[in-house]
Amino acid sequence: MPDSYDSVPYTSFAYGYTHPDALGVLGRLFGLAPAPPTACRVLELGCATGGNLIPMAELLPDSEFVGIDRSRVQVDRGRALIGELGLTNVRLEHGDILRVDPQTIGSFDYVVCHGVLSWVPRQVQDRLLGLTAAVLRPRGLAFISYNVYPGWHMREVVRDMMLFHLRRFEGPQKQLEQARGLVDFVASSVKQRAAEDDPYALLLAKELDTIKGMSDAYLFHEHLERDNSPLYFHEFIDRLRGVPLRYVCDTDLHLMVARDMPDEVRETLARVADDQVSMEQYLDFVRNRQFRTSVLCRTEAAPVRRIEPGRVESLRFTLPGGPTSTPASLEPGVELGFLSASGARISSPEPLTKAALIELGERWPATLDFDTLLEAAAARVREAGVAPNGDGGDNGEPEPEPDRERLAADLIECLLRKAVLARVWEPPLATELGDKPRVSAFNRIAADREGWVATLHHNRSKLAAPLQRLVPLLDGTRDRAQLIAEVTALVNTKQMSIRTQDGAPIEDGPELEAACAEFLDEQLAKLLDLPVLLS
Incomplete structure (x- = not known):
């Protein structure tokens, strides 16, 4: 049977909270001693085309990165990019999680499983947790993300509608068209008959706005896949009792605590929550949380819940x-x-x-x-x-x-x-504009082909059209004058548009070079601030 990710490939991005540096910070805060990001082994289960792993590998040449994905199409694309970049410390493997042999792939300091657990059958979920435990080193940390209730109860209403409607249609493109059309139809129909403050109408309107902003690949795999099994946070913790793993923390520390809640809410939570898990579950109820990003360690590790001041000194x-x-x-x-x-x-x-x-x-x-x-x-x-x-x-x-x-x-x-x-680690970022600005080879390719870059804090940043043209030029071989000449050529050949403050395009004449110089300085300042420019 063809894999759904072969027919509708999922764009793979950089996610800051999966980076070994970010996970290492959390481990240190909770009294653990994880491996430094500069000398570690990282495994990503469900790596897609490697958009998360490859930019890590490029900037951390002394660490090793392995990705496994069930989609041969996506793995082949990622391998082609790795070859183009000439990287030797990252590899992507085509494989089924149910058949991965822990002895063959070895042990890892960090295991990342982003956007997989909720979207596979229970048998695969159990194997995923077991495999993570089997390959995680004693000081290792694992990252697992998953959909959660109560927030997903509301989203499930719309998912169930779409799945019912799509029984009559075949092919991803047709299903995507029909799914968007159905939600639009139901939302507008309910709006015509419901009161302005009707909860159902408000729910559908909110979901419609969310779906409109989704890419086809995200909508297809998030809402239309056969498997999507949210669970409550406390149920996820119960699942861990069957494997030698324990919960350390959420990647979003502020969501573990009630700092943003009114005093009376904090007082009530302090009375009813008898441990950290129940506290976070009650907070999920209050926040109507839909998605979680959990950090795990081996059972024999001993995370300390209270963050002592001395731990931040490293x-x-x-x-x-x-x-x-x-x-x-x-x-x-x-x-x-x-x-x-x-x-x-x-x-x-x-x-x-x-x-x-x-x-x-x-x-x-x-x-x-x-x-x-x-x-x-x-x-x-x-x-x-x-x-x-x-x-x-x-x-x-x-x-x-x-x-x-x-x-x-x-x-x-x-x-x-x-x-x-x-x-924990300072990436090789520029703090001021150099004579010949440079971004990573991965980012030059990602900007040109997909319109985004991985910042040096490993977050995805979508680029405006002019930057999609400029970033591929920043290979460290061109000085400011040469870059101005390149930008001017792009404008002259209609591949880039520069406009005045009034919105009128500047196409030629004596003011074009000055406008291109001003444009270049503005865009480089943006890239410095993201940050994307390398030292």
Whole structure:
């Protein structure tokens, strides 16, 4: 029987939370000692074309990456790309999870299984968990994502409608057309007869908007596949009792805690939740969660639930954001707010913490190790004429040492609110524009063929049309003048359009070269900030 992923290939992207660096951060926070991302073995079950593994492998040449997927079409495409890039530390294998031999593939420091568990039969789910346990090294970490209730109860209503309707139609393209048409028909029909605040009408309208934004491949495999089996979080934890694996944490730390909830909600949760699993299950109820990304370790490992301040001292930090007001006061007791690019907000009255967050924001996209950050923050506070800890240092008294533990505790709070990013490894990113800008070979190809890049924090970033043309040119051989000439040629041959602030296209004349130069500078600044440019 042909595989559905052969007939409708699934575009494979980079996912930051699957990177060994991101998983390594979480392991360290919970008292484990995972392998460094620069020297590890990574297995991805359900790797598709390798869009997640290959950019990891390119930047981590001393680590080894193995992907397994049941779709020969996707594996062959990924192998072709690996060959084109000349990478020797990554390989993709065509195979069925039920038939993979743990002895043959060996053991791994990290096992990634993204977008597979909910979309396969129970027999395969059990084998997936068993295989993960069989190949995971003693200090290893596994990442598994899956659909969850209660959020998927609402989505199942629409899925069931589509599956009922599609019984009469054959072929992926026809089924996709009919699925979109059905949801549109039902949503508009209900809207005509229902009250404006009717819950059913609102549900269908929301799902219709979601489906409209889905690619054909995502809609087909997310909603129209034969197997899609969500479960409750506590049921997933029960499944782990049959294998030597245990739950460590969610990749989204802020979803494990109730920091964003009103006081009365937090108080009630504290009363009714008797352990971390029940706390997270109640939070899923409150948030109507639809999808989970869980980190697991071997049963004999011993994750420590309470994150101690000392554990962050081995990490690096960065902040894609900054203070919400200027001038930014470092005076003790004066709250200063910060806004991250993730939308997270946090505030602090502590001079040292405020100075540290300002430093991180100004140094983005670079990361700073804890000691360097502490030193830089203390220097900022001293320059402002404030004691590092908001006390002492006057009337001739010796200036106190900066409070390491206080800063560490505040950085933990920032992590729990998704306000800062933590890393173990600093990728080779550029912090300023060089003479000959360069992006990775993978990104040059991905931009040209698929219109996206993997940022150096391993997140997918979709590119606007002009950047899809520019990024493939950034191989480190062209200086600014040569890039301006290339952009001008693209405009002259109608392969790129540059417009004035009023929206009018600039096609020729003396202003074209100046416009191309301005365009180039703007686009390179965007790539530096993503970050995508290599050092």
